[in-house]
Amino acid sequence: MAIALIIPDRKLEDLQQRLQQALPATPIEIWPNLTNPADITFAVLWKQPAGVVATLPGLKALQSFGAGVDGILADDTLPALPLARIVDPALTAAMLQYLTGIENYYRLRLDTFGAQQQQKRWQPKSPRKLQSLCVLGLGELGAAAALHFQQQGYQVSGWARSPKNLPGITCYAGSAQLTTALANADLVICLLPLTAQTESMLNAEVFAMMKPGAIFINVARGAIVDDDALLAALDSGQLQAACLDVFREEPLPPTHAFWSHPAILVTPHTSAVTRVETVVAQIAENYRRSQRGLPLLNQVDLTQGY
Numbered sequence: 001m002a003i004a005l006i007i008p009d010r011k012l013e014d015l016q017q018r019l020q021q022a023l024p025a026t027p028i029e030i031w032p033n034l035t036n037p038a039d040i041t042f043a044v045l046w047k048q049p050a051g052v053v054a055t056l057p058g059l060k061a062l063q064s065f066g067a068g069v070d071g072i073l074a075d076d077t078l079p080a081l082p083l084a085r086i087v088d089p090a091l092t093a094a095m096l097q098y099l100t101g102i103e104n105y106y107r108l109r110l111d112t113f114g115a116q117q118q119q120k121r122w123q124p125k126s127p128r129k130l131q132s133l134c135v136l137g138l139g140e141l142g143a144a145a146a147l148h149f150q151q152q153g154y155q156v157s158g159w160a161r162s163p164k165n166l167p168g169i170t171c172y173a174g175s176a177q178l179t180t181a182l183a184n185a186d187l188v189i190c191l192l193p194l195t196a197q198t199e200s201m202l203n204a205e206v207f208a209m210m211k212p213g214a215i216f217i218n219v220a221r222g223a224i225v226d227d228d229a230l231l232a233a234l235d236s237g238q239l240q241a242a243c244l245d246v247f248r249e250e251p252l253p254p255t256h257a258f259w260s261h262p263a264i265l266v267t268p269h270t271s272a273v274t275r276v277e278t279v280v281a282q283i284a285e286n287y288r289r290s291q292r293g294l295p296l297l298n299q300v301d302l303t304q305g306y
Contacts, residue, residue, distance in 0.1 A: 002027040002039045007046040022284040042287045047071040061290035070194035084296035088278040092144045095272040134185035137192035138164040179209045194221035195305035207233035213240045219271040222247035234263045245271040
């Protein structure tokens with residue numbers, strides 16, 4: 001019995017050593033240098049090459065290295081095994097800190113003053129009047145964001161594929177209610193999971209549903225957004241600005257139009273970073289559970305994709 005770390009393009013020696021300390025009797029191996037693939041009973045994955053997992057016949061369970069699983073589920077050859085994701089309480093706190101900073105950035109017009117500085121132009125302006133906010137996606141992070149901004153005095157609406165109930169939040173569900181959820185929001189925050197249903201969901205039609213002059217923030221997954229539609233919405237003035245922390249291709253290619261667009265703030269996927277201590281503890285516990293035939297912590301509903 002052994003664990004395989006299948007996480008390309010990332011240095012894994014520290015994670016390997018920490019896991020070895022947590023599970024001293026279990027070999028921890030780094031793909032592709034596996035001593036005997038048939039001995040692997042548990043795999044830790046992140047954007048693994050398609051087909052690799054299917055070559056490990058002894059697998060009992062799979063573990064995402066992060067909070068998302070869309071990159072894992074994109075592999076059509078993935079065996080139908082229990083899959084868990086990482087849930088880090090500190091991740092929520094980090095996300096809220098990031099979103100608060102971005103909200104202040106726009107409310108205090110720091111985007112405007114940054115542009116004026118480049119022009120050596122002195123033109124004071126009062127803060128933006130941002131009063132209403134819509135959160136797309138009401139999972140763990142989305143619900144926390146909605147409640148956080150409601151406590152800051154915002155009129156908050158939330159939208160999800162299925163009905164939700166959050167105190168003080170006007171919740172909408174399903175495609176028929178998306179227009180109503182978005183119609184009055186000064187700020188729109190995307191925290192949707194990336195699934196077959198949400199890929200490119202934020203397109204020209206959806207941007208047209210938003211309040212003219214709204215500000216859009218994406219901290220979910222880049223592929224949820226139609227890039228060309230977002231650029232068109234910004235160029236037309238339908239959207240006033242956009243902050244993007246996630247992208248279809250990461251790192252964002254140097255030639256991408258997002259880098260130079262005057263209404264876009266780019267941050268390099270830093271809105272929330274999972275702590276390695278949390279990752280190690282949850283991987284170790286789920287490995288033990290998988291060996292005993294118990295349900296995994298934070299197990300993913302494979303039919304929903306999250």
